Amino acid sequence: xxxxxxxxxxxxxxxxxxxxxxxxxxxxxxxxxxxxxxxxxxxxxxxxxxxxxxxxxxxxxxxxxxxxxxxxxxxxxxxxxxxxxxxxxxxxxxxxxxxxxxxxxxxxxxxxxxxxxxxxxxxxxxxxxxxxxxxxxxxxxxxxxxxxxxxxxxxxxxxxxxxxxxxxxxxxxxxxxxxxxxxxxxxxxxxxxxxxxxxxxxxxxxxxxxxxxxxxxxxxxxxxxxxxxxxxxxxxxxxxxxxxxxxxxxxxxxxxxxxxxxxxxxxxxxxxxxxxxxxxxxxxxxxxxxxxxxxxxxxxxxxxxxxxxxxxxxxxxxxxxxxxxxxxxxxxxxxxxxxxxxxxxxxxxxxxxxxxxxxxxxxxxxxxxxxxxxxxxxxxxxxxxxxxxxxxxxxxxxxxxxxxxxxxxxxxxxxxxxxxxxxxxxxxxxxxxxxxxxxxxxxxxxxxxxxxxxxxxxxxxxxxxxxxxxxxxxxxxxxxxxxxxxxxxxx
Amino acid sequence: xxxxxxxxxxxxxxxxxxxxxxxxxxxxxxxxxxxxxxxxxxxxxxxxxxxxxxxxxxxxxxxxxxxxxxxxxxxxxxxxxxxxxxxxxxxxxxxxxxxxxxxxxxxxxxxxxxxxxxxxxxxxxxxxxxxxxxxxxxxxxxxxxxxxxxxxxxxxxxxxxxxxxxxxxxxxxxxxxxxxxxxxxxxxxxxxxxxxxxxxxxxxxxxxxxxxxxxxxxxxxxxxxxxxxxxxxxxxxxxxxxxxxxxxxxxxxxxxxxxxxxxxxxxxxxxxxxxxxxxxxxxxxxxxxxxxxxxxxxxxxxxxxxxxxxxxxxxxxxxxxxxxxxxxxxxxxxxxxxxxxxxxxxxxxxxxxxxxxxxxxxxxxxxxxxxxxxxxxxxxxxxxxxxxxxxxxxxxxxxxxxxxxxxxxxxxxxxxxxxxxxxxxxxxxxxxxxxxxxxxxxxxxxxxxxxxxxxxxxxxxxxxxxxxxxxxxxxxxxxxxxxxxxxxxxx
Numbered sequence: 002x003x004x005x006x007x008x009x010x011x012x013x014x015x016x017x018x019x020x021x022x023x024x025x026x027x028x029x030x031x032x033x034x035x036x037x038x039x040x041x042x043x044x045x046x047x048x049x050x051x052x053x054x055x056x057x058x059x060x061x062x063x064x065x066x067x068x069x070x071x072x073x074x075x076x077x078x079x080x081x082x083x084x085x086x087x088x089x090x091x092x093x094x095x096x097x098x099x100x101x102x103x104x105x106x107x108x109x110x111x112x113x114x115x116x117x118x119x120x121x122x123x124x125x126x127x128x129x130x131x132x133x134x135x136x137x138x139x140x141x142x143x144x145x146x147x148x149x150x151x152x153x154x155x156x157x158x159x160x161x162x163x164x165x166x167x168x169x170x171x172x173x174x175x176x177x178x179x180x181x182x183x184x185x186x187x188x189x190x191x192x193x194x195x196x197x198x199x200x201x202x203x204x205x206x207x208x209x210x211x212x213x214x215x216x217x218x219x220x221x222x223x224x225x226x227x228x229x230x231x232x233x234x235x236x237x238x239x240x241x242x243x244x245x246x247x248x249x250x251x252x253x254x255x256x257x258x259x260x261x262x263x264x265x266x267x268x269x270x271x272x273x274x275x276x277x278x279x280x281x282x283x284x285x286x287x288x289x290x291x292x293x294x295x296x297x298x299x300x301x302x303x304x305x306x307x308x309x310x311x312x313x314x315x316x317x318x319x320x321x322x323x324x325x326x327x328x329x330x331x332x333x334x335x336x337x338x339x340x341x342x343x344x345x346x347x348x349x350x351x352x353x354x355x356x357x358x359x360x361x362x363x364x365x366x367x368x369x370x371x372x373x374x375x376x377x378x379x380x381x382x383x384x385x386x387x388x389x390x391x392x393x394x395x396x397x398x399x400x401x402x403x404x405x406x407x408x409x410x411x412x413x414x415x416x417x418x419x420x421x422x423x424x425x426x427x428x429x430x431x432x433x434x435x436x437x438x439x440x441x442x443x444x445x446x447x448x449x450x451x452x453x454x455x456x457x458x459x460x461x462x463x464x465x466x467x468x469x470x471x472x473x474x475x476x477x478x479x480x481x482x483x484x485x486x487x488x489x490x491x492x
Numbered sequence: 493x494x495x496x497x498x499x500x501x502x503x504x505x506x507x508x509x510x511x512x513x514x515x516x517x518x519x520x521x522x523x524x525x526x527x528x529x530x531x532x533x534x535x536x537x538x539x540x541x542x543x544x545x546x547x548x549x550x551x552x553x554x555x556x557x558x559x560x561x562x563x564x565x566x567x568x569x570x571x572x573x574x575x576x577x578x579x580x581x582x583x584x585x586x587x588x589x590x591x592x593x594x595x596x597x598x599x600x601x602x603x604x605x606x607x608x609x610x611x612x613x614x615x616x617x618x619x620x621x622x623x624x625x626x627x628x629x630x631x632x633x634x635x636x637x638x639x640x641x642x643x644x645x646x647x648x649x650x651x652x653x654x655x656x657x658x659x660x661x662x663x664x665x666x667x668x669x670x671x672x673x674x675x676x677x678x679x680x681x682x683x684x685x686x687x688x689x690x691x692x693x694x695x696x697x698x699x700x701x702x703x704x705x706x707x708x709x710x711x712x713x714x715x716x717x718x719x720x721x722x723x724x725x726x727x728x729x730x731x732x733x734x735x736x737x738x739x740x741x742x743x744x745x746x747x748x749x750x751x752x753x754x755x756x757x758x759x760x761x762x763x764x765x766x767x768x769x770x771x772x773x774x775x776x777x778x779x780x781x782x783x784x785x786x787x788x789x790x791x792x793x794x795x796x797x798x799x800x801x802x803x804x805x806x807x808x809x810x811x812x813x814x815x816x817x818x819x820x821x822x823x824x825x826x827x828x829x830x831x832x833x834x835x836x837x838x839x840x841x842x843x844x845x846x847x848x849x850x851x852x853x854x855x856x857x858x859x860x861x862x863x864x865x866x867x868x869x870x871x872x873x874x875x876x877x878x879x880x881x882x883x884x885x886x887x888x889x890x891x892x893x894x895x896x897x898x899x900x901x902x903x904x905x906x907x908x909x910x911x912x913x914x915x916x917x918x919x920x921x922x923x924x925x926x927x928x929x930x931x932x933x934x935x936x937x938x939x940x941x942x943x944x945x946x947x948x949x950x951x952x953x954x955x956x957x958x959x960x961x962x963x964x965x966x967x968x969x970x971x972x973x974x975x976x977x978x979x980x981x982x983x
Contacts, residue, residue, distance in 0.1 A: 035559035068526035098578035
């Protein structure tokens with residue numbers, strides 16, 4: 002197959018849009034801003050889900066399911082929360098259709114108007130805290146550690162596959178605790194779980210930090226985040242974990258009797274990652290030839306492509322392929338033998354390159370004669386001739402090596418794109434010509450942050466958890482600063 | 493804990509509603525007709541999902557995800573489909589909220605009206621077939637075998653937890669085929685997968701059949717179903733699989749080039765099971781003491797409850813419990829050791845009975861002395877003293893036995909509740925006093941079926957796949973019939 006993929010250097014954004022569609026990850030649907038996640042893309046998402054779910058359960062969380070709809074009155078109980086989401090809410094107002102007067106077309110039945118409009122959940126804090134009120138009476142009911150896998154809707158005006166869609170899939174954790182300290186520890190723990198997942202499973206290096214007031218979740222006291230850097234020098238928020246204080250407990254009147262029998266409001270966290278991670282995955286590792294997938298996330302880790310001129314050769318090659326396949330599957334390596342006779346090997350090579358299959362094995366009569374396999378790796382686009390006797394260990398090691406290499410490559414890029422600047426001219430120059438994270442002093446005010454955003458489109462991605470105390474002068478105003486923060490243009 | 497559960501013989505419906513809530517499976521939410529699935533209930537649903545997902549993949553299906561919303565115009569493209577669902581559709585008409593004139597309350601922003609209203613999917617045939625149009629060009633693209641795990645909304649006026657809720661969770665398979673024969677085979681295969689799952693995993697015996705025209709899915713040519721019988725003598729449709737013919741392919745203009753290069757419309761199936769199965773599970777096995785779970789579906793298969801009077805006894809008992817736990821876990825048996833010191837053993841016994849844990853092990857100082865365990869099984873409420881040396885094999889065998897026993901018990905009940913009748917008086921008498929399936933002759937007309945429903949509330953549950961040819965006279969009209977069909981009152 003011909004890939005016809007725009008080069009990243011020509012138009013990164015176009016490259017991304019084309020790649021997501023051509024590699025069969027997702028496509029736009031006929032519904033404004035809503036995507037279809039295709040089987041190949043969904044298989045990757047399922048791998049993310051399975052690993053995250055395992056990590057959540059290992060840290061004591063249970064899954065549950067809460068309603069898709071939120072009554073308008075619940076939604077407005079927490080003031081800053083409704084401010085943050087009101088402008089992007091899909092609203093259900095009616096519950097029936099009817100045949101129109103023309104006897105043919107269908108219209109909304111005006112007699113079937115809801116007494117109270119329902120919001121399609123953009124996030125579930127309100128409906129969940131309304132439920133928790135019935136579940137929490139005593140300190141014995143705490144902590145309550147719950148996660149939900151769900152779809153949510155935020156009516157975005159400009160959408161892009163995976164990165165910003167009106168409907169997306171995510172998980173949202175919602176926990177309740179007896180003390181502030183426990184809730185903060187939970188929020189930090191989940192940020193660490195996300196960082197661990199991003200780095201060790203997705204091979205995406207991330208920076209841990211907290212958001213400034215401007216960028217905080219609507220209703221949170223503190224928003225912890227992990228920030229990744231894409232190949233075009235733009236940052237991507239890959240996951241957030243919020244310490245919500247007692248805001249939602251107060252809004253929904255959720256109290257518990259402590260050990261001394263005194264009534265107290267409950268402390269809360271919420272945390273989430275979404276199908277946005279699919280966008281991060283594509284933009285961190287892929288190249289001008291197509292998708293590059295870390296072995297941990299590849300639906301097909303190894304593909305075997307037969308090379309033959311006649312049935313006899315095909316049979317011999319297939320025998321060897323099936324034998325190898327059986328050995329690899331025993332090691333839980335997912336292998337596909339592509340024996341389609343409708344396509345030539347060259348077409349198949351291109352297709353698996355486009356789809357990011359980590360290891361491709363070519364196998365023809367000459368290989369059989371020599372007792373070897375031709376092994377190509379997707380990340381470096383290099384080939385190696387490997388002997389029959391070593392092949393299984395070789396593949397096993399290679400998959401690990403690819404996983405490690407992808408992380409190292411992304412880390413090298415990221416680390417070389419964190420630039421300290423000490424003047425606003427330098428700030429603009431680096432942002433314009435190099436991109437990446439800019440480490441700069443900031444006077445700590447939302448006004449300055451807004452002004453910098455207006456002037457440059459860069460926002461404060463985070464105050465890193467490990468930031469050094471360092472007296473300095475704000476890059477815009479010259480006012481005193483106690484340490485640097487990370488700015489970047491962001492997705 | 494005191495269970496205070498209504499007896500089934502007193503009020504079966506009340507017993508069900510109470511049990512679902514008290515056993516922590518689900519509860520009503522503040523949103524009309526929408527339920528909250530609680531962690532314990534959701535853990536059971538996750539087990540169903542995992543097994544079904546495995547079975548779908550084994551039969552060649554892949555998962556994908558399609559939009560929650562369906563434009564009104566798509567929805568009305570297939571005439572009988574829109575007729576079937578129009579009266580129960582939640583409709584999104586606006587995409588923004590704003591602060592009202594009072595400066596305090598929140599209202600729907602009238603300026604943010606959608607150009608075309610969106611239906612919250614009640615089922616996804618229309619949006620999926622609109623998508624398939626882009627995916628199918630040639631016979632090489634077929635069959636297309638796709639499944640989706642999703643939430644759907646049907647605005648029901650009377651709702652009951654799990655059995656009928658405005659929002660529910662389900663899976664919906666949507667497949668496309670080159671020939672009628674293949675599509676029919678797929679629809680039949682999925683009915684068989686569902687039957688296999690219900691019987692061998694959930695221990696629920698089912699009858700396979702096809703629906704009459706009256707009871708068919710809106711848009712289907714043939715609806716295959718599995719029907720189960722609840723303890724109150726009412727039937728429950730546990731899963732359906734539809735042969736859709738070319739209806740949706742024609743409505744959405746989905747054609748493919750066959751091997752001869754001729755354009756043909758594609759043949760379709762769809763099939764689904766939902767969280768309704770949770771209701772079937774409860775109503776098939778549970779008793780007046782609470783939930784009874786088949787070991788395959790039990791989040792906790794074995795619980796160990798320590799009995800002690802002092803710390804020394806507690807430590808000794810805990811050592812033995814931990815040792816047993818380790819051994820059982822090695823066999824992938826899920827075990828909980830309930831060492832809470834806030835509750836007495838009696839309370840715990842009651843709690844695990846209510847929650848349907850299949851096996852309960854009591855362990856105290858006397859058992860340690862004798863080298864025995866007291867093993868109680870939930871299905872028969874009997875106890876056995878088992879020696880230390882046999883315990884692991886005993887538990888393993890017992891779990892299998894409970895699974896088998898539950899199925900056998902349900903089957904005996906079901907089989908004794910299929911009654912052949914040959915007059916309408918007999919029909920009404922059996923329906924009134926015994927319930928269950930009534931096997932009767934029917935003249936094959938929708939009018940007679942409707943009349944019987946009006947007179948008795950019983951509907952034709954299915955024409956069984958294995959029905960015998962048998963000339964007879966319709967139980968209502970006396971008109972000729974070629975074989976019996978199964979009537980019942982149904983959930």
